[in-house]
Amino acid sequence: MGSHQKGERGGSSNGSGGGAMVVDKGVDFAQYFCTYAFLYHQKEMLSDRVRMDAYFNAIFENKHHFKGKTVLDVGAGSGILAMWSAQAGARKVYAVEATKMSGHAQTLVKANNLQDVVEVLEGSMEDVILPEKVDVIISEWMGYFLLRESMFDSVICARDRWLKPDGVMYPSHARMWMAPIRSGLGDQKKSDYDGAMNDWDAFMEETKEYYGVDMSALKKPFSEEQMKYYLQTSLWQNLHPHQLIGTAAIIKEIDCLTATVNDILKVKSDFLSSITFENTRLCGFGGWFDVHFRGSKVNPAQREIELTTAPSVDNGTHWGQQVFLLHPPVHVIEGDVISVSFTMDRSKENHRLMEVELGCEIKQSSSKQPPPFRNKYYIE
Amino acid sequence: MGSHQKGERGGSSNGSGGGAMVVDKGVDFAQYFCTYAFLYHQKEMLSDRVRMDAYFNAIFENKHHFKGKTVLDVGAGSGILAMWSAQAGARKVYAVEATKMSGHAQTLVKANNLQDVVEVLEGSMEDVILPEKVDVIISEWMGYFLLRESMFDSVICARDRWLKPDGVMYPSHARMWMAPIRSGLGDQKKSDYDGAMNDWDAFMEETKEYYGVDMSALKKPFSEEQMKYYLQTSLWQNLHPHQLIGTAAIIKEIDCLTATVNDILKVKSDFLSSITFENTRLCGFGGWFDVHFRGSKVNPAQREIELTTAPSVDNGTHWGQQVFLLHPPVHVIEGDVISVSFTMDRSKENHRLMEVELGCEIKQSSSKQPPPFRNKYYIE
Numbered sequence: 001m002g003s004h005q006k007g008e009r010g011g012s013s014n015g016s017g018g019g020a021m022v023v024d025k026g027v028d029f030a031q032y033f034c035t036y037a038f039l040y041h042q043k044e045m046l047s048d049r050v051r052m053d054a055y056f057n058a059i060f061e062n063k064h065h066f067k068g069k070t071v072l073d074v075g076a077g078s079g080i081l082a083m084w085s086a087q088a089g090a091r092k093v094y095a096v097e098a099t100k101m102s103g104h105a106q107t108l109v110k111a112n113n114l115q116d117v118v119e120v121l122e123g124s125m126e127d128v129i130l131p132e133k134v135d136v137i138i139s140e141w142m143g144y145f146l147l148r149e150s151m152f153d154s155v156i157c158a159r160d161r162w163l164k165p166d167g168v169m170y171p172s173h174a175r176m177w178m179a180p181i182r183s184g185l186g187d188q189k190k191s192d193y194d195g196a197m198n199d200w201d202a203f204m205e206e207t208k209e210y211y212g213v214d215m216s217a218l219k220k221p222f223s224e225e226q227m228k229y230y231l232q233t234s235l236w237q238n239l240h241p242h243q244l245i246g247t248a249a250i251i252k253e254i255d256c257l258t259a260t261v262n263d264i265l266k267v268k269s270d271f272l273s274s275i276t277f278e279n280t281r282l283c284g285f286g287g288w289f290d291v292h293f294r295g296s297k298v299n300p301a302q303r304e305i306e307l308t309t310a311p312s313v314d315n316g317t318h319w320g321q322q323v324f325l326l327h328p329p330v331h332v333i334e335g336d337v338i339s340v341s342f343t344m345d346r347s348k349e350n351h352r353l354m355e356v357e358l359g360c361e362i363k364q365s366s367s368k369q370p371p372p373f374r375n376k377y378y379i380e
Numbered sequence: 381m382g383s384h385q386k387g388e389r390g391g392s393s394n395g396s397g398g399g400a401m402v403v404d405k406g407v408d409f410a411q412y413f414c415t416y417a418f419l420y421h422q423k424e425m426l427s428d429r430v431r432m433d434a435y436f437n438a439i440f441e442n443k444h445h446f447k448g449k450t451v452l453d454v455g456a457g458s459g460i461l462a463m464w465s466a467q468a469g470a471r472k473v474y475a476v477e478a479t480k481m482s483g484h485a486q487t488l489v490k491a492n493n494l495q496d497v498v499e500v501l502e503g504s505m506e507d508v509i510l511p512e513k514v515d516v517i518i519s520e521w522m523g524y525f526l527l528r529e530s531m532f533d534s535v536i537c538a539r540d541r542w543l544k545p546d547g548v549m550y551p552s553h554a555r556m557w558m559a560p561i562r563s564g565l566g567d568q569k570k571s572d573y574d575g576a577m578n579d580w581d582a583f584m585e586e587t588k589e590y591y592g593v594d595m596s597a598l599k600k601p602f603s604e605e606q607m608k609y610y611l612q613t614s615l616w617q618n619l620h621p622h623q624l625i626g627t628a629a630i631i632k633e634i635d636c637l638t639a640t641v642n643d644i645l646k647v648k649s650d651f652l653s654s655i656t657f658e659n660t661r662l663c664g665f666g667g668w669f670d671v672h673f674r675g676s677k678v679n680p681a682q683r684e685i686e687l688t689t690a691p692s693v694d695n696g697t698h699w700g701q702q703v704f705l706l707h708p709p710v711h712v713i714e715g716d717v718i719s720v721s722f723t724m725d726r727s728k729e730n731h732r733l734m735e736v737e738l739g740c741e742i743k744q745s746s747s748k749q750p751p752p753f754r755n756k757y758y759i760e
Contacts, residue, residue: 039602040576040609046595047583056591083593104598111597196420203427211436213463215426217491218484222419229420 037099042078045140048318052080054307055140058170058293059084061303065136065168065295066090074125074139074158075151079105079118081138086117090136093118096128096158125154133162138170143352144236145322146176146252146289147344148379150352153261168299169256171291177310179248180273180338181239183283186231186325193230197223234322234356234379239286239311245332246273248310251287251342257296267344275336281329282338285358286311288321324358324377330370337363347378354379417479422458425520428698432460434687435520438550438673439464441683445516445548445675446470454505454519454538455531459485459498461518466497470516473498476508476538505534513542518550523732524616525702526556526632526669527724528759530732533641548679549636551671557690559628560653560718561619563663566611566705573610577603614702614736614759619666619691625712626653628690631667631722637676647724655716661709662718665738666691668701704738704757710750717743727758734759 035041046052059066059081067089073082076095082105085093095105095118102122109118121128137159143149159169200222204215251269290308295301309319341359356379361372415421426432439446447469453462456475462485465473475485475498482502489498501508517539523529539549580602584595631649670688675681689699721739736759741752
């Protein structure tokens with residue numbers, strides 16, 4: 001579930017070294033969960049046709065996984081996946097939802113005459129107790145660039161506690177992708193940054209002249225704050241496929257049946273990308289994800305379904321892509337090879353937000369090599 | 381300090397009946413304090429010339445209150461008030477700031493060579509321990525419509541613990557005002573609401589047709605959610621004086637030297653307003669505040685300064701005014717009298733946000749009386 005909510009930094013999550021950090025539940029609710037209690041937000045996700053089609057088809061083209069079976073929907077929201085599971089023939093469906101949206105899910109279950117099958121439980125996945133283990137865990141847990149929101153932790157918790165030994169995960173697999181892009185955004189953001197700094201200079205002069213206080217000592221921290229805001233924070237974008245200027249690479253693969261929280265704390269990938277555009281500017285990188293519904297090895301899907309959030313003209317999703325800008329852009333030509341080292345970790349202040357380091361070396365066919373660089377980014 | 385930050389609803393503050401509620405500090409930090417840690421936000425407030433002029437003049441035109449005295453700046457932010465107090469001759473100034481902005485305040489104090497006088501303390505006013513009581517408490521604590529953010533609680537706490545018996549408060553007095561207004565906003569928001577509901581109808585049809593789930597049971601809660609969002613949430617506006625169509629009334633008066641938290645938990649006022657426009661539409665009410673720097677009875681100001689946020693062409697402030705919309709608007713003519721009963725309480729979920737009830741009866745000079753009504757609003 002991609003959410004535009006900015007995870008406000010600050011707060012009191014305590015790091016406890018390796019492994020998942022201890023999270024203050026009140027803070028987590030105030031910062032994260034609360035936007036999902038709004039019907040408007042649920043409607044946005046329910047109106048995403050690509051998302052809806054993928055889950056709908058994954059379920060109804062694979063009824064053998066659901067007929068007469070027990071199902072757990074993690075983070076059920078309005079209950080749509082739970083209701084589809086029931087309509088596909090499930091014997092029993094547990095729909096777990098942490099926010100007051102659970103009340104609306106209950107209303108819908110009743111209105112759609114599925115109350116004999118679907119049981120809505122309000123609470124967090126970590127706290128809820130089910131009366132039995134389940135055959136299927138279904139969840140729409142994906143955030144921007146897959147892992148923003150860190151909701152998969154809750155799915156792992158559900159799986160480890162409630163999935164039967166031969167149970168299946170819906171989706172079964174997930175991958176993160178990156179590719180070099182061209183974009184006018186970098187110029188725009190740099191221009192906004194310059195404007196903010198000019199504004200600051202005028203502000204400093206006025207404060208000195210009219211109010212007798214010298215603010216120049218804060219110019220550097222202000223510029224760092226503005227730089228972070230304009231050029232170091234990843235942006236939500238709906239990229240056009242034409243903006244991809246080089247080959248895309250898979251930077252993370254997750255088997256939803258076996259992945260541990262430890263496996264997903266860090267994303268680390270060194271990859272190469274060949275420029276496929278004749279003559280252009282490398283303006284940054286775009287990141288996206290896909291998930292697949294393949295069932296398990298012992299219990300495979302009859303029809304494998306893919307949900308991709310790659311740049312697309314007609315099949316865009318509410319997730320868009322995440323864009324990491326480079327400024328100034330670098331001139332590249334077809335055949336140039338970009339060597340990227342990408343690292344993504346959870347933010348210490350808020351485990352649902354990410355910090356990225358992106359190192360880049362351009363091996364150009366011409367003799368002139370631009371110097372390698374390493375940038376820091378924040379997924380907020 | 382007016383802040384555009386939406387206090388996200390949800391969270392875990394516990395109500396404990398009458399009196400101030402117990403607030404989870406982590407939640408409070410995540411929801412409220414964190415925006416003040418940004419230099420961009422401090423700069424916005426420091427660029428508000430009306431605000432800056434008022435405090436600057438209040439201090440420097442009343443140096444007798446500061447020369448050789450001790451001062452406490454509550455919620456010091458960048459430290460501007462603390463620095464002015466030192467420049468006005470204070471012997472010692474304690475600048476208390478809860479966020480990491482305190483580090484920047486320290487930098488500025490040093491850069492302006494005031495470190496012998498100004499001591500910056502990072503922490504909340506409720507927790508901090510000072511080495512002595514003070515002669516003056518200065519603070520810029522006012523939120524939208526004065527009380528949003530409920531920061532005055534912290535000033536009261538400071539005053540009760542640290543102000544000497546004959547000490548003075550800067551500002552010394554505060555008042556809330558309301559007046560009937562005309563505005564095109566109500567029509568706009570109603571139109572937005574209608575659009576959202578049409579959108580919902582289309583969404584319901586598609587979800588039923590393509591996905592076999594009937595969402596109609598949620599139409600009513602969705603409409604309530606949208607109504608609240610579009611028409612029942614007070615808006616920040618920079619009203620033009622021409623938009624005031626009737627006499628303004630004082631709905632709350634606060635003596636900063638004696639007010640208790642209990643005094644400010646509830647604002648309740650019944651007032652009358654006479655329409656002063658020949659022929660117009662009553663589209664809602666505007667609310668604003670003013671504060672005064674008068675010193676105390678035993679230790680008065682030499683020059684009394686006023687800071688007002690009333691609608692103004694040239695002297696607008698970052699606080700703007702808060703607008704409570706009426707839809708549909710009511711036709712009124714000069715001489716009509718509006719009888720208003722206004723109540724404002726703190727939100728149970730978040731003590732820094734407000735819930736308003738506004739009852740209205742229009743005594744029209746013509747024989748036709750529109751029915752009285754009572755609306756609920758949210759200051760978010």
